[in-house]
Amino acid sequence: MIGSGTAGSGVPHLDVDPFDMTFFADPYPTHERLREAGPVVYLDKWKVYGVARYAEVHAVLNDPATFCSSRGVGLSDFKKETPWRPPSLILEADPPAHTRTRAVLSKVLSPTVMKQVRDRFAEAAEARVDALLEKRSFDAIADLAEAYPLSIFPDALGLKPEGREHLIPYASVVFNAFGPPNQLRQEAIERSAPHQAYVAEQCQRENLAPGGFGACIHAQVDEGAITATEAPLLVRSLLSAGLDTTVNGIGAAVYCLARFPDQWQRLREDLTLARGAFEEAVRFESPVQTFFRTTTREVELSGARIGEGEKVLMFLAAANRDPRRWDKPDSYDITRRTSGHVGFGSGIHMCVGQLVARLEGEVMLTALARRVAKIEITGEPKRRFNNTLRGLDSLPVTITPA
Amino acid sequence: MPAITFIHPDGKSDRIETSGGESVMQAATRHGLDGILAECGGNAMCATCHVYVDESWLARLPAVADDEDALLDGAAAERLPNSRLSCQINITPELDGLVLRLPDRQV
Ligand code: HEM
Ligand code: FES
Numbered sequence: 001m002i003g004s005g006t007a008g009s010g011v012p013h014l015d016v017d018p019f020d021m022t023f024f025a026d027p028y029p030t031h032e033r034l035r036e037a038g039p040v041v042y043l044d045k046w047k048v049y050g051v052a053r054y055a056e057v058h059a060v061l062n063d064p065a066t067f068c069s070s071r072g073v074g075l076s077d078f079k080k081e082t083p084w085r086p087p088s089l090i091l092e093a094d095p096p097a098h099t100r101t102r103a104v105l106s107k108v109l110s111p112t113v114m115k116q117v118r119d120r121f122a123e124a125a126e127a128r129v130d131a132l133l134e135k136r137s138f139d140a141i142a143d144l145a146e147a148y149p150l151s152i153f154p155d156a157l158g159l160k161p162e163g164r165e166h167l168i169p170y171a172s173v174v175f176n177a178f179g180p181p182n183q184l185r186q187e188a189i190e191r192s193a194p195h196q197a198y199v200a201e202q203c204q205r206e207n208l209a210p211g212g213f214g215a216c217i218h219a220q221v222d223e224g225a226i227t228a229t230e231a232p233l234l235v236r237s238l239l240s241a242g243l244d245t246t247v248n249g250i251g252a253a254v255y256c257l258a259r260f261p262d263q264w265q266r267l268r269e270d271l272t273l274a275r276g277a278f279e280e281a282v283r284f285e286s287p288v289q290t291f292f293r294t295t296t297r298e299v300e301l302s303g304a305r306i307g308e309g310e311k312v313l314m315f316l317a318a319a320n321r322d323p324r325r326w327d328k329p330d331s332y333d334i335t336r337r338t339s340g341h342v343g344f345g346s347g348i349h350m351c352v353g354q355l356v357a358r359l360e361g362e363v364m365l366t367a368l369a370r371r372v373a374k375i376e377i378t379g380e381p382k383r384r385f386n387n388t389l390r391g392l393d394s395l396p397v398t399i400t401p402a
Numbered sequence: 403m404p405a406i407t408f409i410h411p412d413g414k415s416d417r418i419e420t421s422g423g424e425s426v427m428q429a430a431t432r433h434g435l436d437g438i439l440a441e442c443g444g445n446a447m448c449a450t451c452h453v454y455v456d457e458s459w460l461a462r463l464p465a466v467a468d469d470e471d472a473l474l475d476g477a478a479a480e481r482l483p484n485s486r487l488s489c490q491i492n493i494t495p496e497l498d499g500l501v502l503r504l505p506d507r508q509v
Contacts, residue, residue, distance in 0.1 A: 110472060111473060112476035339431050340444075350445045352447075362509075
């Protein structure tokens, strides 16, 4: 399978489609194939380079001058195609433009701000567990992984109560749109108009409650950090990336803890492990599976020569289970030292909402482990298919009170 | 190679041999040191690699950058005048013998 053509000599060509339903159903054998084929591979199906080993994924993430984001972090090259929506001012931007917008969101979602919201997030998690203990049997996705973030994040942003049902569908469009022009992407974009209209409306200053993350972003206009036309687009970033990601993160953690009762037991014996249990679930399941970059020049990466203007697909999930980097990569171990995993990315674009995600995960798992003795899966989990996000559609469980 | 001493809140200490081209945080996590979490992997985004620098060493470290300064305000343990983020301290030969105290918590 050693080919030539557009991919320089020595780069193995693979006929893998990492956006295909059979791949989504069980990506792990293909991840292994991608890692073992070489440090850099070429995927003929979408004419892109791919990196699936930790070292190369980390290297690409940390060289934004060569592997840029402003030409899109999906398959579509913004230099050649019109983006489906106005590009993000942070995710789809390079320095120096990125540096300025990033500073604004970093300030709005800083550790200091997390200290202020912590108690509120924790109380809501307790309230959610109260409701679940009443039910005993429920869908851990709809009733827990979705219900909990929905009970705090839109309020934290300062959104109006009406129309929130658009939030998850909008995010699903955004994450499908990073993928290739397959059915998932095309259908998502075709149905996106009402969700886009809702989001555009909510991003306006007058629609965001004082004190929320959204209002804090707009307040940066008064500080001169951003312009009044930039602020709504930065609010949009939180609407796009702040909810469905944590739904899948919390869903992943609950799915792991339900599947691996020994780890659940360990957590119950030591609640300080809750934050680590969430973080390890982000490594193990990698709710955000992939992102692309585009080369700004010809570059040599681990011996492979890549031309200018090529798309490079980073398999974050495969890097997070690369045996070259991780000991027993396929086991879920809540005491693992996860520092360095790329589930939140790495480098200048590393998730700006990571502290929000960790806080939600930590307080939710703490509340569950304190009050619940056992989580049993009582039916076949159903997968939700998305070009970028990995998670379940439903997970029937029964819990036993502690 | 420069060695660094970490003093835990309970008074016990760990001496770690470091290698060139790494940060204090990287050296600590590579040795599996308890007390440094480094959730963001050294990207100056989490403040969970907080340390207190021994007073006698403070002036010998590079200055605190703006992003580090802002993050330190959000550190879980109290911020003191000698607080630093260990991922922002690159190890150089001059830092041989550096003494750092670990806070009682990182989150
Ligand atoms: C478990 C939950 C989450 C996961 C797995 C996740 C994952 C990621 C990843 C992998 C990136 C890097 C993108 C790149 O390198 O191109 C990223 C960036 C980003 N995330 Fe998250 N995220 C999560 C939660 C959140 C939350 C809660 C928010 C908002 C409150 C958020 C907002 C963002 C934004 C705005 C960016 C772009 C940052 C930049 O380009 O500088 N994310 N996220
Ligand atoms: S490791 Fe996150 S700020 Fe130092």
